[in-house]
Amino acid sequence: MLSSSRAGEVNRARVLKTLYANGPLARPELARLTGSTRATIGQIVQPFLDEGLLEEQAPLASGARGGKRARPVWFSSAGWPVGAVLMLPDGAQAAVVTAGGEVTSRAAIRVRPTRKNHDLIAGRLTSLLREVTANAASPLRGIGIAVAGMVDTQTGEIVRSDHAPGLNGLAVGPLIAESLGVPTFVDLQPRAQALGDMLFGAGRGESSYCSLYVGEGIGAGFIFDGALHRGAGGAGGEVGHTIIDRDGPLCECGLTGCWEALAATRWLREEAAVRGLPQPKTIGAARLSALAPQNPAAAALLEDYAANIGVGIANLQQILGIGLFIVHGEPVGGGEALRSSIENHVRRQAFAHPGGAPHVVFADPDDYATLRGAASIVLSRSLDVAF
Amino acid sequence: MLSSSRAGEVNRARVLKTLYANGPLARPELARLTGSTRATIGQIVQPFLDEGLLEEQAPLASGARGGKRARPVWFSSAGWPVGAVLMLPDGAQAAVVTAGGEVTSRAAIRVRPTRKNHDLIAGRLTSLLREVTANAASPLRGIGIAVAGMVDTQTGEIVRSDHAPGLNGLAVGPLIAESLGVPTFVDLQPRAQALGDMLFGAGRGESSYCSLYVGEGIGAGFIFDGALHRGAGGAGGEVGHTIIDRDGPLCECGLTGCWEALAATRWLREEAAVRGLPQPKTIGAARLSALAPQNPAAAALLEDYAANIGVGIANLQQILGIGLFIVHGEPVGGGEALRSSIENHVRRQAFAHPGGAPHVVFADPDDYATLRGAASIVLSRSLDVAF
DNA sequence: GTAGGATTGTTTGTAGTTCATACGAACCAA
C-alpha cells in the first residue's frame, strides 16, 4: 500500500522527473511545477544535495521587483553513476553514465556471438565493465543493458535476436549481476532509447510519445503518461512485424507485408538496386538525399521510403493517439527534407484529432544517445516508483 | 503532490479496485491482496460501510482449524448510483447503474440527430435522464456518456460520428451537466466498454488487455496496468482506420486497405453478395455460422472474416504486447467456432513472446454490458485517482 | 546611504496516513 514513507519516495521521484523534464530549476519553480510548496521541496532537495546527486548552480538574476536570488539545482557530474551496455551483433559497448547524462568513461569489445561462446561473452563483458568502472567515484547504482532483439525483462534473458542469433538464450542480466554484484536491468534497445529520449532527448517534457528505431529492423518504445509501457512479460514494441500490406513482399520472419519488409534498410537497398541507383548495396538515407536533387530515381525512392515509414507511423498514431514520434536510426541521415516528407505522409493519413496534428522529429545523431538510453533503464527505475 | 490525505484516497481506490477484480472479499483477504494489514483495511472499509457503498455479507465458514468466521464485503445494491447514456445513430438509451453493476432503471428514446436539432436532442436527453433517476435513492455521482464516434474527452463534445453525422459538434457533456447539475463524462463507446469489462466483464482481474468492438466500424479501448489509456486529447483507439492492405479495397474514410474496410459488417455483407449467399444484405456472423456446416461458401467467408479480424488483432498484439483481447459486437454471434478461428489466426501471425500466446475471448452478449460500460466511465474515475 | 518591499530558503507545529502490536470476540476440536 501507499504508506507515508512510500509517498515520500514517490514525491522525491517526481521532483527528479520534473528536473529531467525542465532542466535546472530553483526551489520555487519546482514547487510550482509539482504543485507543492517551497518548504516541501526544500525537504526533498536537501538530502539529494547532501548525498551529492544534486548541486546548486550559480544564483539567477533577481526579478525586476527585487528579492533574494534563486539558486537552481541540477545533477552533479558525480551523482548516481550507472553502467550502460549495448549488445550489438558484432560486439558490445559499455560506459558509465551519471544521472545528469555525462558519459564519464567508455569502451567496447568486438566478439561475434555464437550459441557456444556465451561464457566467453559473459567473461569479456564483465572485464569490460570492470574497466569502465575502475575510476568511478562510487559503486554503480545498477547496469542497464540494451539489446537489439526480444528480451524477457523479468529474467534478464535474450529471447531472440534476429540480427545476432548467437545471442539467443544468453542470460546476460543474471550473469553480469552475479559476477559484479550490481543489479542489472535488461531491455529492448528501442525501449531504452525511448527512456533516453525522456531524460536526455527530444522527449523531455512530453508526457506521451513513441520512440522509433528504423534501421535493419523497426522497433518502438512507448511512453504513456510519463512512464514506459512494456506490455505483458516485456513483449510489445515489435512494430516491425505489423502487417501493412497483405499482398506485399515476403518478410524474413515468414509473414508477408510486414512494415519492416517495406521500410527497413534492406528494402531501401534492394529497391535502389532495382531502380538502378549507384552502389545500391551500401546506400542509405544520407547518400540518397545527396543524390536526390540531380537524380529523379533517387528522389522517387526517397519519397517512397518516406511514404512507407509514414504508413506505419500513421497506424500507430490512429491506434494510440500519440502526438509525437521520435525517429532514430537510418532516416535521420535524410535530414529535414526526409523528416518533413514523413510527417506529411503521416498527417495525410491520420484524421483530424482533438489532440492536434502529429509531429515527427528526428533524434540527434549523437553517438552517446544510445548509451544514455541504456543508462536510462536504470535511472528511470528510480523515477517510476511502483506502489 | 502526494500528501497523506491524497495517499489515503489512492489506497481507498485500490481497495475498491481489488474488490472489482476479485469479487466479495473479507478483510484479511483484502489485506493480503493489497499488501496491507487488517487494521488498515478496517479503517478504509468502515467508512464505506457507514456510507452505504459497501455492506457485509453472511459470514463464511470457518477454516479447518477454527477461528472467527470472516465476513466478506461487497457493493450494496444502493451504493453510488451513476447515470449511463448511450448515444446511438437512431436515438439514445439511459439507465441508472449502481457501483455493484445493478441496472436499477432504464429507458430509451428514438431521435434521428441532424445538425439542426441539437437543442431538441439535449432537451429529450435531459427528460430521459430525469425519468430514469426519478426513483434513485441518492443523487447521481455522475453521468457517463458513451458515443459511437470520436469525442473530445476534455470538452465533452462529439467531434465526428461516422454513422450519425448529425451528432457532429454536439456538446452533449456540458449541455446535460448544466441542465441536471450533475458532472458528465463523455467518452468513446469502445473505451467505455473496456472500462465495463474491467469492472463487470471479462477484464476483471486482468491488468492489461484490449477491448475491441467490431460491427459497422471497428474501435478499441486499451487498459494498460489497470488504467484506461486515452491518448493525447482523447484520441487513440481508432484502430479501424489502420492500414493492413495498401492495395486493398477503398474505405469510406477515403484511404485504401483500412482494417475496417476488410472486417466490418459492410465488408461481410458485400462479400456475401459477391459469393452468392442468401439474403446477403442482412447477414451477420450468427446466420453465417448456422449456414456454414451445409454451405461451403458460407464456411469460407466465415474463415476469411476470422482471418481479417485476426490480422488486425495480431498487429495490435505485436505493437502493444497485450495478451488478452475481448471482442464485442458482430463476431460474438459466431460463437466458439469463430472465436477459436480468430484466435488461431492471431497466434499464427504473432511470434512466441515471453508473455505467452495471446487469448481472444468473446464478451457476453449481455444487453446491459454497454450501459454498464457507460457507467464505468464515472465509476473508474473514483478508482484511478490522479496525483 | 537608507528604508521599504519582494523573493528565497528554512524552521516549527499540525493534520493525515499506514504500520506494528496488543486485545477482545467468535469459532472449532478434543
Add this chain to the structure above:
DNA sequence: TTGGTTCGTATGAACTACAAACAATCCTAC
C-alpha cells in the same frame, strides 16, 4: 470446558506534506 486459531478493532509510533512564521538577500526609490 479448555486450548488453539482467526477475525476485527484499538492504541501508539513513524513518517510525510502543508501552513505559517522567520531570517537572509536583493532591488528600487527617496
